[in-house]
Amino acid sequence: MRRKNIEERIFKSLAAAATYLIIAVLLFLIVVILKNGLRALDWGMLTKVPQGGFYFGEEGGILNAIVGSFYLALGATFLAFIIGLPVALYMNIHLLRQRFWLNRIRFLLDVLWGVPSIVYGAFGFTLMLLLGLRASLLAGILTVTLLIVPIMIRSMDEVLQTIPRGLLESAYALGSTRSEVAIKVYIRQALPGVITALLLSFGRGIGDAAAVLFTAGYTDYIPTSLNQPTATLPLAIFFQLSSPIPAVRERAYASAVVLTVIILIVSLAARLLSAKYREHVIK
């Protein structure tokens, strides 16, 4: 009897330790990034592009990467949205009866979610060459769109699945067509979930380096057309981190902080928004 107790106690403390360890690691990570990055951050860093070349120049900041990343992530999120929302709605309205196909599709999407971004990057690169594009904002957007489409669809799908059937049936009973139900009823109901899906996809898209490594190029400037290469925050970190020139490294740390802060805001916003909007949802 005693042995069981001791066993349980040991186990319980180990398990608690594991949990607190995880929290500690997160805090540690954020502290390290903030410590190195805040030192490098100043107004100039956020508002100027690198002077003298990003690998080499001692002045200027990371505005090229910040703006470039936003262009890219917003573009990709938008594209993924206009592809993904119809698909998620289709799955939950038109295909509602076809359990067999639904399960297969969900399975496929889950598997797609797990494909590493480097494979998307390699595929995007091949696609880019096929379409005759250069390493550019457009190529980057297309690749990241492919990367985040499964996330977008599955997240929205999860939310749409929670909408009570009764709603659907009463809409049909009142004579609406399937697309009308989709647009007028479901979207409104699922709004918090849709926003969460958007934020999640945006967060994934803006932080990914492997997908843009081959496809978006890099430059010191802010892109003014889709055909130009663009700097991105993840690559800004990757390229500038291991430089012997301290000013270049500072830019990498600053980019890391900016990126981390963006992700933090996006994650927390996703949580808060979905909690807040839940009030308006019919249960």
Added chain:
Amino acid sequence: MHRRKIIDRLISGWMAAGLFFVLMIPLAIGLGLVLKSLPILKILALPELLGGSIWKPLSGQFGFKPFILSSVYVTLISFLIAGPVCLLSAIYLTQYASRRLLSLMQPVIDILAGIPSVVYGVWGVLVIVPFVIRLAELREVAISGYCLLSGGIVLAVMSIPFILNILIEVIQAIPIELKEASLSVGASYWETIKWVLLRAGFSGIMAAFGLGISKALGETIAVLMVVGNVVQIPQSLFEAGYPLPALIANNYGEMMSIPLYDSALMFGALILFVIIVLFNGLARLAINHGERYR
């Protein structure tokens, strides 16, 4: 009425088209990779490619074994660290801890999961590499710090939110009746966990681990920054390795100059794609199978 019907048809058609497009994506990726790998597959047999240990593209030798093994080793190390930690933590959070702690953990997991790979890489270079150097010094070995162990630790931290999330879901999906039944026949909490919960959730737990492993296998940037990138079959934790994703990321630049190099790299991507899809597929099947008993 007609108009609404036409609009309905159009919109539904657009939606179906979107679905078709999305379903084509994995097919396109798979096909594209296979097509690009064909040139090298025509020249070197599969066992030679997968089992060969020499990688000298300039002399036409493309042995993938060092990369496959490096990937396996570094993933294994990360799993040995992350697996037990996640399992312990998941059990604690779902069985012992207060609900407040569980709801505190959710954002923690979300944030950890959302942090980009490259930021983990920065953290790895700043913190883990010196730490591993210090560890090696304890054993009187002087290393550069860029090795399998560093890669494994960074990967472990990256896998934790992923595995933990799924584990929590899996355990929470186990019907509470099982737990109650076990407790009512006199088993203690701990015995219940050990013998009932873990048994019932076994397939789900395995699936969570499977998904975590496949994520670790595909991770590129963070590992690349700390693992050393040396083409060799690492003999110890403190030696550098060269996982498959790092190979692709580092060398796509040389793709055009050396004949067959681009085909070889695409073949590497194909191997990665196939293994991960398989792992993911099996893991998801296991989860679905488990959910059927809800």
Added chain:
Amino acid sequence: MRVFHLSQPFIVKMSTILVLIIYLSSLSGCKRTDSVKKSAGTDAKLHGTITLSGAFALYPMTVKWAEEFRKLHPDVRIDISAGGAGKGMADALSGTVDLGMFSREIMPAEKERDVWWIAVTKDAVLPTISARNPVINELKKQGVTQVQFRAMFIDETLRDWGELLGSVPKAPIHLYTRSDACGAAGTWAQYLGGVQEDLHGIGVYGDPGLAEAVKKDPLGIGYNNTIYIYSAGTNQKYPGLEVIPIDINANGRIDPEEDFYDSMTAMMAAIAAGRYPSPPARELYFVARGKPESPVVCEFLKWILSEGQPYVSSAGYVPLSREVISEQLEKLR
């Protein structure tokens, strides 16, 4: 029954899609038009884009050239990224950039794909160590020969710093090399009688990365382009980084004529005069798939070979000799 009500999200979605499609197609047209647009007559104000990628060795010089060129032609946009010579060649051959920056000899396989190249300046690859290396003073006095470097980097028969100096084993040598396909590795390997993949060591991405890794490891040794060893601003080496003098005549010590590593100007003079062996000193090229057709690119190249050359020394590189320059200008005709 108002169907096309503006508030309907579907309409909004559809129209944004249409707008997006129109916007996208109009932009992809720009690719052709803006390089063809040139002012008639004189080269007073050029207009267009030039994209370059490739060797880290050429990156700082190209950035400087781009800056100065843009002072004359502010409407020309020059996008420069690095990635290693291999990437430069790959991008140039696949048409993804206008010019690839290249820092090693062109291989026969590349020549077969009709690569066009032009020399633009000269620099060198030097063997680097940490300033905290335990035997640095002895190394500076004795130097290391080509044969010994080969034994270290390629054959891995020399594995200890003490043994390198011909005495008792002291501490292991930590080799570093480049993980990206690059000219520095190719050139250094060429000096040692091999190719990049023969070089052993921890693979680090990029020249700056390699320099940083070597700086941090007192037992480390690597190789870097001169521009990442010496700072053009101070004329000295970057703090923390040191160079192993090459014992060219293999007499076991560094004679006065082999000792030119103290300042950037001394180093560059030695390279220009040929006192530093070539390889690892080498000419740096821009490559492209066939002779460039874009007028902006040709103007840029012409400018580099004429008015651009004076910037070379102050940027930390070696200017080309006059014969070489006229040879290159011939290629541009």
